[in-house]
Amino acid sequence: EVQLVETGGGLVQPGRSLKLSCVASGFTFNNYWMSWTRQAPGKGLEWVASITNSGGSTYYPDSVKGRFTISRDNAQNTLYLQMNSLRSEDTATYYCTRDRRRGVFDYWGQGVMVTVSS
Amino acid sequence: DVVLTQTPPTLSATIGQSVSISCRSSQSLLHSNGNTYLHWLLQRPGQSPQLLIYLVSRLESGVPNRFSGSGSGTDFTLKISGVEAEDLGVYYCVQGTHAPYTFGAGTKLELK
Numbered sequence: 001e002v003q004l005v006e007t008g009g010g011l012v013q014p015g016r017s018l019k020l021s022c023v024a025s026g027f028t029f030n031n032y033w034m035s036w037t038r039q040a041p042g043k044g045l046e047w048v049a050s051i052t053n054s055g056g057s058t059y060y061p062d063s064v065k066g067r068f069t070i071s072r073d074n075a076q077n078t079l080y081l082q083m084n085s086l087r088s089e090d091t092a093t094y095y096c097t098r099d100r101r102r103g104v105f106d107y108w109g110q111g112v113m114v115t116v117s118s
Numbered sequence: 119d120v121v122l123t124q125t126p127p128t129l130s131a132t133i134g135q136s137v138s139i140s141c142r143s144s145q146s147l148l149h150s151n152g153n154t155y156l157h158w159l160l161q162r163p164g165q166s167p168q169l170l171i172y173l174v175s176r177l178e179s180g181v182p183n184r185f186s187g188s189g190s191g192t193d194f195t196l197k198i199s200g201v202e203a204e205d206l207g208v209y210y211c212v213q214g215t216h217a218p219y220t221f222g223a224g225t226k227l228e229l230k
Contacts, residue, residue: 045159045167045210047219061119061218095166102155103214106178108166 002026002107004096009112012086022079022096022109030054030074033099036081038092039111046092049081050099064090086116120145122211122222130230131201139225141211143192148215155214158187158196161224162207170209171196201227 008020020036035050049070050059058070069082079096093113097105121144131137147154158171169178171187174194184199198205206229211222 044223045212045221047221050219059217100172101214102149102153103157103212103219104155104169104172105157105159105167105212106169106172108168111166 002098004098004107004109006094006096006109006112009094009114011115011117013118014087014116016086017082017084018086018114019083020081020094020096020112020114022081024077024079024096024098027098029072029077033101034070034072034079035097035099035105036070036079036094037097037105037108038090038094038114040089040092043092047103048094051079083114086114088116090114091116119218120147120213120216120220122213122220124209124211124222124225126225127223128226128228130228132230133201133203135201135230136197136199137201137227138198139196139209139211139227141189141194141196141222143194143213145216146191147194147213148191153215154190156187156189156194157212157214158185159210159212160205160207161210162204165207167210198227203229 003025006022012018036048051070055072067085071080093111095111096109098107123142125140159167161167175187208224
């Protein structure tokens with residue numbers, strides 16, 4: 001059974017940093033791209049970052065480019081999202097997703113809440 | 119960025135009724151490789167989204183065949199043939215043809 005378990009969320013002040021982790025199990029982690037997608041409270045979904053299966057390439061929308069960094073440790077079956085210079089508009093539930101590429105997010109974690117507030 | 123417009127925003131249905139949700143794109147979603155990267159997700163209340171349909175019309179494994187997808191270019195439709203109680207929630211379309219990936223605003227399916 002595929003499982004994706006996110007940790008690392010919480011309350012953080014604007015301008016500070018936070019790192020999310022996602023431990024994957026139930027599939028061969030290094031065979032798949034992985035992504036992060038977020039959902040602001042009561043709002044829709046927004047893609048945040050993607051990484052190739054090897055970790056050699058990463059992709060971001062303009063809203064987080066230069067502030068967020070996605071990475072992975074294939075030996076530990078773990079995906080990360082380093083979030084710097086956080087803003088109030090980054091407040092959301094962040095989901096770790098398995099990515100079959102081109103927007104096919106076939107498994108989602110339970111999500112982790114990040115609140116950016118002073 | 120590609121804008122996906124979903125209609126209606128809210129849909130009220132009775133159990134057993136057939137319903138359709140529209141997703142219209144601001145640009146053609148036909149990729150130069152011949153694929154159309156338009157997919158559908160369902161987010162049940164209090165749950166994470168789940169993939170229902172990918173590449174316009176391909177049913178994800180384990181998804182009931184009362185769900186079907188159709189369309190091309192800029193106009194796409196998700197149809198539920200006989201709504202069941204477990205189908206209630208918010209439906210999202212998502213495109214992966216053009217960077218960045220973008221989602222529609224969602225269609226909430228409620229019981230009438």
